Amino acid sequence: MSTAADTRKLTPRGRDRRQSLLDFAIRRFAENGYHPTSVADIVDGVGVGKGVFYWYFPSKDDLLREILRDSIYDLRKTQQAAIDGVDGPLAKLEAGVRASMAWSMTHPDILRLVAFAWTEQTFAEALRKGDQILLADTARHIKAAIAEGDIAPGDPELLAIAVNGVTRQLSSPETGTVSGDGTVTIDEAQIQERIELGVRVVLHGIRG
Amino acid sequence: MSTAADTRKLTPRGRDRRQSLLDFAIRRFAENGYHPTSVADIVDGVGVGKGVFYWYFPSKDDLLREILRDSIYDLRKTQQAAIDGVDGPLAKLEAGVRASMAWSMTHPDILRLVAFAWTEQTFAEALRKGDQILLADTARHIKAAIAEGDIAPGDPELLAIAVNGVTRQLSSPETGTVSGDGTVTIDEAQIQERIELGVRVVLHGIRG
DNA sequence: GCAGTTCTTGACCGGACGGTCAAGAACTCA
DNA sequence: TGAGTTCTTGACCGTCCGGTCAAGAACTGC
Numbered sequence: 021m022s023t024a025a026d027t028r029k030l031t032p033r034g035r036d037r038r039q040s041l042l043d044f045a046i047r048r049f050a051e052n053g054y055h056p057t058s059v060a061d062i063v064d065g066v067g068v069g070k071g072v073f074y075w076y077f078p079s080k081d082d083l084l085r086e087i088l089r090d091s092i093y094d095l096r097k098t099q100q101a102a103i104d105g106v107d108g109p110l111a112k113l114e115a116g117v118r119a120s121m122a123w124s125m126t127h128p129d130i131l132r133l134v135a136f137a138w139t140e141q142t143f144a145e146a147l148r149k150g151d152q153i154l155l156a157d158t159a160r161h162i163k164a165a166i167a168e169g170d171i172a173p174g175d176p177e178l179l180a181i182a183v184n185g186v187t188r189q190l191s192s193p194e195t196g197t198v199s200g201d202g203t204v205t206i207d208e209a210q211i212q213e214r215i216e217l218g219v220r221v222v223l224h225g226i227r228g
Numbered sequence: 229m230s231t232a233a234d235t236r237k238l239t240p241r242g243r244d245r246r247q248s249l250l251d252f253a254i255r256r257f258a259e260n261g262y263h264p265t266s267v268a269d270i271v272d273g274v275g276v277g278k279g280v281f282y283w284y285f286p287s288k289d290d291l292l293r294e295i296l297r298d299s300i301y302d303l304r305k306t307q308q309a310a311i312d313g314v315d316g317p318l319a320k321l322e323a324g325v326r327a328s329m330a331w332s333m334t335h336p337d338i339l340r341l342v343a344f345a346w347t348e349q350t351f352a353e354a355l356r357k358g359d360q361i362l363l364a365d366t367a368r369h370i371k372a373a374i375a376e377g378d379i380a381p382g383d384p385e386l387l388a389i390a391v392n393g394v395t396r397q398l399s400s401p402e403t404g405t406v407s408g409d410g411t412v413t414i415d416e417a418q419i420q421e422r423i424e425l426g427v428r429v430v431l432h433g434i435r436g
Numbered sequence: 437g438c439a440g441t442t443c444t445t446g447a448c449c450g451g452a453c454g455g456t457c458a459a460g461a462a463c464t465c466a
Numbered sequence: 467t468g469a470g471t472t473c474t475t476g477a478c479c480g481t482c483c484g485g486t487c488a489a490g491a492a493c494t495g496c
Contacts (some may be wrong), residue, residue, distance in 0.1 A: 028472090029472085029475085031463080031464090033463085033472090034473070037474095051347075051349075052349075053347060054347040058452075058453060058454080059455080060452090060453075060454090068447080068474070068475085069474055069475040069476055070454095070456095070475080070476065071455095071456085071457080071473090071474060071475060072475080074454095074455065074456080075472090075473065079455080080453095080454065089230075121451095128424070135343060135346060135347050136344065136347040137261075138343060138402055139261060139340055139343050140258075140264065141260075141261075154309050175421070175425065178398065178421070178422060179425070179429070181398055181403050182397065182425065182429045183395050185394045185397025185398060186390045186394055186397075186433070187393070187398060188391065188393055189394075189397075190386065190389055190390055190399060191391050192486075193350070194346055194359075195389050209281070209404055210408075212385070213386070216384060217383065217387070217390065218390065220382075221387070221390045221433040221436060222433070224434075225429040225433030227432055228429060228431070228432040231450065236442090237441095237442085239441095239443085240443085241442090241493085242443070243444080245443080247446095265486080266482080266484080267483080268483075277445040277446055277484085277485095278445080278446065278485085278486095279444060279445060279446075281444080281485095282484090282485065283443065288468095288484065306478090423449070
């Protein structure tokens with residue numbers, strides 16, 4: 021009763037329903053665009069009444085924000101796990117690049133949503149903080165590598181942005197191969213190839 | 229009468245009006261988002277009646293498509309002019325990187341629109357072709373550099389994507405410094421610094 | 437000054453959208 | 467079984483949006 025939709029206590033059944041709405045929304049947003057996808061589209065796709073959506077989410081905007089928040093958190097967690105236990109700044113950097121590329125290429129829908137979110141202030145704010153953290157992480161390793169004399173001096177912040185560019189673009193769903201039905205995909209072999217090339221370009225690129 | 233709005237013969241006054249609508253729309257789309265910006269917003273901003281918009285443009289969609297088409301053409305023209313007369317694949321590559329970064333950083337609004345356009349099929353199609361051309365250009369120079377033994381072998385297509393990533397990210401308005409009023413900007417000194425770093429990272433990156 | 441064209445106005449239209457809500461179905465637990 | 471809670475329904479609401487159009491103003495060339 022008047023409990024906020026985002027604080028609600030859910031039964032297992034409720035959690036399932038919520039998750040299927042989330043999953044369907046992510047797919048639709050990614051393939052159709054956020055604005056062109058209406059709440060009615062989502063509930064119709066899942067096969068429920070409109071009220072169900074507002075039982076589980078406060079608004080359409082909040083749904084997207086939640087997707088972004090969760091995704092950033094998941095990416096960061098994955099990256100941290102990959103870096104943990106690796107020694108040396110360059111090795112950490114490489115592990116981070118591998119992890120973020122692998123994650124990105126297995127979450128193409130999310131990447132599309134993030135790309136959209138950057139184009140509207142309301143959502144971009146939700147990304148800025150997480151982006152800063154990931155960038156600062158990379159910059160820290162670069163700075164350490166410079167301090168240890170592993171690579172030539174240079175602005176670590178800007179180098180981190182460049183590194184980010186390489187991994188982002190190589191992982192971007194838009195640069196995959198276009199299938200007959202118009203869908204753009206990157207298969208498993210391509211994923212490995214791209215990761216290896218990404219690592220190579222990044223390590224040589226910052227070495228200048 | 230009943231001439232299509234995009235084939236219309238315009239007087240100088242008409243061309244001015246059209247241009248101010250275009251300019252205002254670009255700025256609004258970039259800062260506010262495409263969908264959240266209504267045609268009413270645009271005509272109100274320019275201070276004219278709604279019908280004026282549809283006298284000069286067939287639809288809101290067409291307006292964006294025209295902006296994208298013109299921008300891609302302008303970028304490509306600029307890049308070509310910069311590369312022309314430069315000798316050697318690596319020098320051509322460098323000239324291309326410099327030109328595209330300089331262009332991108334002086335057209336931040338356009339970059340935002342392009343980023344948005346990639347997230348919706350209808351508009352993404354308008355970009356795909358131009359993107360392929362720019363990418364193929366870069367790939368050609370890389371291939372030539374490999375052939376001449378200037379850089380180590382590697383898939384030119386993927387290397388071109390990586391190069392693209394470096395230049396795109398370093399030129400991205402989102403990676404600028406946030407001013408007090410929330411606007412993100414990159415000043416002239418930063419532009420030069422970023423271009424130099426971009427060139428350095430690209431040339432070393434593909435050298436691997 | 438007149439005819440023809442270019443341009444401008446803003447009320448208006450049909451429809452879609454995000455979000456609400458009263459009503460009730462389906463579970464849970466004592 | 468029955469009271470309480472979680473979940474579901476879909477008609478409904480106010481608003482806004484892209485786009486139209488009849489009317490007329492402002493130019494242009496003669």
